[in-house]
Amino acid sequence: MKALVTGISGFVGSHMAEFLLSRNAEVVGTIRNRSRMNHIEHLGNKIRLVECELRDPFSVETLVEKERPDLIFHLAAQSFVPTSWNSPIDTIHNNVAGQVNLFEAIRRIGLNTKIQIACSSEEYGQVEPGETPIRETNPLRPLSPYAISKVAQDYLGYQYYKSYGLHVVRTITFNHTGPRRGENFVTSNFAKQIVDIEKGKKPPVIYVGNLEAKRDFTDVRDVVRGYWLALEKGTPGEAYNIASGTCYTIAEMLNTLLSFSNVKIEVKTDPARLRPSDVEILLGDYGKFREATGWKPEIPFERTMEDLLHYWRSQT
Numbered sequence: 001m002k003a004l005v006t007g008i009s010g011f012v013g014s015h016m017a018e019f020l021l022s023r024n025a026e027v028v029g030t031i032r033n034r035s036r037m038n039h040i041e042h043l044g045n046k047i048r049l050v051e052c053e054l055r056d057p058f059s060v061e062t063l064v065e066k067e068r069p070d071l072i073f074h075l076a077a078q079s080f081v082p083t084s085w086n087s088p089i090d091t092i093h094n095n096v097a098g099q100v101n102l103f104e105a106i107r108r109i110g111l112n113t114k115i116q117i118a119c120s121s122e123e124y125g126q127v128e129p130g131e132t133p134i135r136e137t138n139p140l141r142p143l144s145p146y147a148i149s150k151v152a153q154d155y156l157g158y159q160y161y162k163s164y165g166l167h168v169v170r171t172i173t174f175n176h177t178g179p180r181r182g183e184n185f186v187t188s189n190f191a192k193q194i195v196d197i198e199k200g201k202k203p204p205v206i207y208v209g210n211l212e213a214k215r216d217f218t219d220v221r222d223v224v225r226g227y228w229l230a231l232e233k234g235t236p237g238e239a240y241n242i243a244s245g246t247c248y249t250i251a252e253m254l255n256t257l258l259s260f261s262n263v264k265i266e267v268k269t270d271p272a273r274l275r276p277s278d279v280e281i282l283l284g285d286y287g288k289f290r291e292a293t294g295w296k297p298e299i300p301f302e303r304t305m306e307d308l309l310h311y312w313r314s315q316t
């Protein structure tokens with residue numbers, strides 16, 4: 001079983017690679033010339049890396065023709081919401097063109113590859129009272145260029161299944177975190193600030209943005225198991241929420257992190273961390289995915305938060 005992971009050097013990609021190796025899959029991953037390798041160095045020659053620029057159709061077609069994977073986990077993306085306001089066209093081009101190039105390559109070469117695509121709960125955007133927990137049937141009211149790029153990826157998955165019969169499974173993943181989460185994202189950002197304070201690298205002040213937002217966090221290690229099950233048992237063309245079914249305010253998430261540390265910290269709002277529009281609440285109903293695959297989250301939120309702090313403590 002050969003699995004291709006796009007974005008293998010990223011946060012989710014590195015966990016996906018570890019999971020696939022535990023299932024004895026042959027793992028090939030795409031990197032770009034500027035990719036950082038620190039998340040996958042420990043995997044050594046257990047995985048094979050191929051340089052591929054997903055925005056370039058020739059690069060993608062060459063890769064797909066040569067590798068002919070059985071499974072694709074399409075995780076490469078510009079995934080940070082604030083960046084999408086600074087460079088909306090780049091986010092949309094990167095996320096949408098990369099996926100179209102993959103789909104077109106599979107279709108033109110005529111492979112039966114099963115493809116998981118990483119859609120996002122950001123697509124739901126403005127969620128009205130009474131709509132939580134959010135089901136896949138909820139209207140999409142995206143609130144950022146990033147969310148728009150994910151709506152496009154999501155519906156391209158639907159369209160390529162309907163038009164050409166491509167085996168695409170659309171996973172709509174709610175927030176996920178754990179060791180190696182990039183430091184821009186809120187859980188890692190706060191964990192790293194706490195660890196920097198513990199190590200005396202910065203004064204005991206933690207800078208924050210909107211602490212009122214509510215998010216549904218799943219451990220990345222549960223998420224990648226979900227992606228595997230999505231291709232093993234999911235129905236092509238369908239969209240599935242992957243979530244924990246519980247949500248916390250960002251303030252509660254911060255307090256959970258602080259409960260694992262001894263430092264006394266002052267919390268200050270940094271206006272630069274506030275967004276033009278922020279999604280107020282994301283709380284997912286994963287019943288459809290559970291029904292189809294048997295998946296449920298196994299790692300409790302507190303353990304994820306503690307592991308994240310341990311991760312940052314282990315970094316120099």
Ligand SMILES: Nc1nc2c(ncn2[C@@H]2O[C@H](COP(=O)(O)OP(=O)(O)O[C@H]3O[C@H](CO)[C@@H](O)[C@H](O)[C@@H]3O)[C@@H](O)[C@H]2O)c(=O)[nH]1
Binds near residue numbers: 189208209215282
């Ligand atoms: N990044 C960040 N966010 C902050 C901060 N303070 C408060 N927040 C709030 O924390 C929430 C989560 O922010 P992020 O961690 O940046 O994630 P996101 O915008 O929810 O997007 C993540 O989840 C999506 C799925 O819903 C993913 O698709 C996306 O790639 C990303 O992982 C947002 O409401 C944000 O305003 C801060 O200092 N930094």
